Amino acid sequence: QSALSQPASVSGSPGQSITISCTGSNSDIGVYDYVSWYQYSPGRAPKLLFSDVINRSSGVSLRMSASKSGNTASLTISDLQPEDESDYYCASYRVGDTVVFGGGTKLTVL
Amino acid sequence: QEQLQESGPGLVKPSETLSLTCSLSGGSMSFYYWSWVRQAPGKGLEWIGFTYFSGRTNYSPSLKSRVNISVDTSKNQFFLTLKSVTAADTAVYFCARQWMVQGGFDIWGQGTPVIVSS
Numbered sequence: 472q473s474a475l476s477q478p479a480s481v482s483g484s485p486g487q488s489i490t491i492s493c494t495g496s497n498s499d500i501g502v503y504d505y506v507s508w509y510q511y512s513p514g515r516a517p518k519l520l521f522s523d524v525i526n527r528s529s530g531v532s533l534r535m536s537a538s539k540s541g542n543t544a545s546l547t548i549s550d551l552q553p554e555d556e557s558d559y560y561c562a563s564y565r566v567g568d569t570v571v572f573g574g575g576t577k578l579t580v581l
Numbered sequence: 582q583e584q585l586q587e588s589g590p591g592l593v594k595p596s597e598t599l600s601l602t603c604s605l606s607g608g609s610m611s612f613y614y615w616s617w618v619r620q621a622p623g624k625g626l627e628w629i630g631f632t633y634f635s636g637r638t639n640y641s642p643s644l645k646s647r648v649n650i651s652v653d654t655s656k657n658q659f660f661l662t663l664k665s666v667t668a669a670d671t672a673v674y675f676c677a678r679q680w681m682v683q684g685g686f687d688i689w690g691q692g693t694p695v696i697v698s699s
Binding site: 570 | 677690
């Protein structure tokens with residue numbers, strides 16, 4: 472099954488805002504409001520940031536927000552901080568009672 | 582505080598079977614979904630499949646013919662077996678929890694690396 476599509480990398484300077492897109496299809500993001508976002512640094516366990524498109528997990532910075540339009544979900548980080556540098560993954564529920572992840576986006580804080 | 586911990590051989594020979602265990606501490610397996618996810622070198626996360634605490638399972642279509650996931654709630658453990666492995670199965674394997682299959686993975690293990698090599 473094909474993965475959700477994310478940009479391989481995004482970058483921004485401290486204080487700026489960035490948005491990471493996650494594009495799926497009418498078998499997942501387009502028909503279900505079950506998108507989740509993860510922050511992941513190799514060697515550590517992935518951290519759930521958002522579930523059900525917009526529900527922020529406890530302890531997640533208010534500088535982060537998530538949304539969805541059509542077949543594309545988005546994660547926005549405002550007022551970028553050095554500690555935001557990490558890999559970010561989206562995931563969606565998909566027809567057939569399965570789950571599909573995006574390819575991941577490496578965020579660099581310049 | 583619930584915690585998950587993966588365990589199993591770090592090296593598996595090609596064509597053999599990969600077997601991993603995920604152990605839950607500090608909580609109960611009841612009414613949750615328990616999944617395996619992997620990350621191959623240089624690649625993204627890949628969902629392998631889940632087991633519900635009742636034993637209901639489902640798998641990624643791309644791995645379905647080779648995968649089995651089972652659960653032993655009395656031991657607070659669930660298991661992954663992947664048959665006929667190749668180098669493409671070399672990855673860090675994670676176990677993770679969902680409160681519903683549509684939901685996010687809220688608890689993860691640290692991951693265990695598995696290399697497929699002779």
